[in-house]
Amino acid sequence: MDVRVRYAPSPTGLQHIGGVRTALFNYFFARSLGGTFILRIEDTDRERYDPRALQDIYDTFGWLGIGWDEGPRTGGRFGPYFQSERTELYRQYAEKLVESGHGYYCFCTPQRLEKLRESQAARGEGQGYDRCCRNIPPEEARARKERGERCVVRLKIPLEGSTGFRDYLIGVIERANTDINPDPVLLKSDGFPTYHLANVVDDHFMEITHIMRAQEWIPSGPLHVLLYRAFGWEPPEYCHLPMVMGEDGQKLSKRHGSTSLIEFRAGGYVPEAIINYVSLLGWSYDDSRQIFSKADLERLFSLDKLNKAAAVFDYRKLEWFNGVYIRERSDEALKNDLLPFLRDAGLVGNPASSREEELLLGAAPIIRERLRFLTDAADMLGFVFREPQPYGAEELLPKKMGAEETAKILSAARSLMFPAEGKNFFDKTDEENEAGFRALADRLETKLGNVLGPLRVAVTGSRVSPPLFESIRLVGEEKTLARIDAAIKLLV
Numbered sequence: 467m468d469v470r471v472r473y474a475p476s477p478t479g480l481q482h483i484g485g486v487r488t489a490l491f492n493y494f495f496a497r498s499l500g501g502t503f504i505l506r507i508e509d510t511d512r513e514r515y516d517p518r519a520l521q522d523i524y525d526t527f528g529w530l531g532i533g534w535d536e537g538p539r540t541g542g543r544f545g546p547y548f549q550s551e552r553t554e555l556y557r558q559y560a561e562k563l564v565e566s567g568h569g570y571y572c573f574c575t576p577q578r579l580e581k582l583r584e585s586q587a588a589r590g591e592g593q594g595y596d597r598c599c600r601n602i603p604p605e606e607a608r609a610r611k612e613r614g615e616r617c618v619v620r621l622k623i624p625l626e627g628s629t630g631f632r633d634y635l636i637g638v639i640e641r642a643n644t645d646i647n648p649d650p651v652l653l654k655s656d657g658f659p660t661y662h663l664a665n666v667v668d669d670h671f672m673e674i675t676h677i678m679r680a681q682e683w684i685p686s687g688p689l690h691v692l693l694y695r696a697f698g699w700e701p702p703e704y705c706h707l708p709m710v711m712g713e714d715g716q717k718l719s720k721r722h723g724s725t726s727l728i729e730f731r732a733g734g735y736v737p738e739a740i741i742n743y744v745s746l747l748g749w750s751y752d753d754s755r756q757i758f759s760k761a762d763l764e765r766l767f768s769l770d771k772l773n774k775a776a777a778v779f780d781y782r783k784l785e786w787f788n789g790v791y792i793r794e795r796s797d798e799a800l801k802n803d804l805l806p807f808l809r810d811a812g813l814v815g816n817p818a819s820s821r822e823e824e825l826l827l828g829a830a831p832i833i834r835e836r837l838r839f840l841t842d843a844a845d846m847l848g849f850v851f852r853e854p855q856p857y858g859a860e861e862l863l864p865k866k867m868g869a870e871e872t873a874k875i876l877s878a879a880r881s882l883m884f885p886a887e888g889k890n891f892f893d894k895t896d897e898e899n900e901a902g903f904r905a906l907a908d909r910l911e912t913k914l915g916n917v918l919g920p921l922r923v924a925v926t927g928s929r930v931s932p933p934l935f936e937s938i939r940l941v942g943e944e945k946t947l948a949r950i951d952a953a954i955k956l957l958v
C-alpha cells in the first residue's frame with residue numbers, strides 16, 4: 467500500500483509542541499515507508515483565520531527542515547491544499563448527502579437555536595439541536611432552499627445503534643449514536659463547510675491512508691465514520707496520539723512554559739534538539755537510545771513503538787538535548803547559528819562584517835561547551851565585539867587585596883605580556899604563557915589566581931568569562947593593552 471498521511475493544521479494560532487509532534491510523526495511515518503507526507507491547511511473557519519498563523523506554519527517547518535511532498539507552495543496531484551479553495555467540492559458533497567437522504571437542510575434561525583439553548587439550559591437538559599428540520603419533507607425543503615431561504619446542511623445521525631472504529635493504539639472505540647452530537651452542521655449558510663465535512667471529504671479525495679492526530683479528536687471519530695459510510699467510502703486507519711502533558715499531569719499549555727515553536731526558536735534552541743526530543747514524546751525506539759537525528763528517525767520510526775501512555779514534557783530534558791546538539795556543531799555552523807542572536811543583541815551589524823564573522827568563528831570553540839542556549843552567547847561575548855561594560859575598581863581586587871597591590875600585579879602582568887623585547891603574549895603558546903604567569907605569581911609571592919583574576923576583569927569586564935587566554939587572543943593586542951591600562955588607571 468502507498469502510505470499517504472497528512473498534517474492538517476488550522477491557521478488560527480501558533481504552531482506548538484503538540485501540533486509539531488503530530489506533524490513529525492506523520493512525516494517520519496511517511497518517510498520510513500517511502501510514503502507521501504501532505505500538508506493541508508484547514509482554513510475554513512474564517513472568523514478565527516489568522517494570516518500570521520499561516521506564515522508561522524511555513525516558518526516553523528522551514529526552521530525544522532521538515533518539508534512536505536504535497537501541499538501549499540509545492541502543489542501536487544490532489545490540490546488545492548487550502549480548504550478555503552475547495553469549497554465548491556464540499557458544497558457538492560453536502561448536496562449529495564441531502565440527495566441520498568443522509569443529510570437535510572435546516573432552516574432554523576440563529577435566534578431559534580439560541581432560544582433552544584436557553585430553554586435546554588433552564589430545564590437542565592443536555593445541549594444540542596432538537597432535529598426540528600429533520601422531518602421536513604425533502605421536496606418542501608428543496609423548494610424553500612430554491613426560494614432563497616437561508617439554510618445549513620446537517621447530517622442525520624442514526625437514532626439508534628452505535629458507531630465505532632478501530633484505533634491503532636487504543637483499540638475499538640464505540641459510541642451509542644444517541645451520544646453523538648445530534649445532527650451536526652456540515653455546511654454553513656455562507657457555503658463554508660464545517661471541520662467534519664471538509665476533513666472527511668479531503669482525506670478521501672487526497673487518498674489518505676492513515677490519520678495520525680491528537681487524542682482530542684477521538685470524539686469526532688464516530689461522526690466521521692458515519693460520514694464515510696454515508697458517502698459509501700472506506701475510512702482510513704486511525705491512530706490517535708497520546709496526550710502531551712506538563713509535569714503536573716495537566717495538558718501541556720502556556721502555564722507550563724513556552725509551547726510555541728517560535729518561542730523555542732527565539733529562546734536559543736536548535737531544531738535538532740526539538741526534533742529529537744519531541745519525537746520521544748510518545749515514541750521510543752528501545753529502552754536506552756535517546757539520540758536520534760532526523761535521518762535516523764526517517765529510517766527508524768514505526769507505529770509499533772508508539773506508547774499508549776501520555777507523554778510528559780520535561781523542559782530540563784529538552785535543555786539537555788539542546789546542549790548535546792550545540793556541542794556537535796562545527797565552528798562554522800555555530801557561528802552561523804549565533805549570528806542572528808548577536809545581531810539582535812546589537813553586538814554585530816546587520817549584515818555582520820567579515821571581521822565580525824571572523825571574530826565569532828574564533829569565539830565559537832571557546833564558548834561551545836558552555837552554551838545551554840544560543841541566546842547565552844550574547845552575554846558571554848560582549849567584550850569581544852565592544853568595550854567591556856563599565857565596572858567599579860573593587861571588581862578588580864582579589865580577596866583581601868588592596869588597590870595598590872592589585873595595580874602592581876596588573877602592571878607586572880602587562881610587562882610580562884608585552885615586554886620591550888622578545889616574544890609577547892600573542893607570539894607564545896598557551897603553555898609558555900601559563901608558565902610565565904606562574905613564575906610571575908611566585909615572584910610576587912601570590913597565587914596564580916590573584917594574577918589572572920584582575921587580568922580577566924580588565925580584559926573582559928567580568929569575573930566570569932570564557933577561558934582567559936583564548937579571550938585575550940580574540941580581543942587582540944591593541945585592545946588588551948588599552949584595557950589593562952584603563953584598569954590600572956582605575957586603581958591608582
Ligand code: GLU
Pocket residue numbers: 474475476508665678679680683
Ligand atoms: N484542523 C484540525 C486541527 O487543527 C485537524 C485535525 C485532524 O487531523 O483531523 O487539529
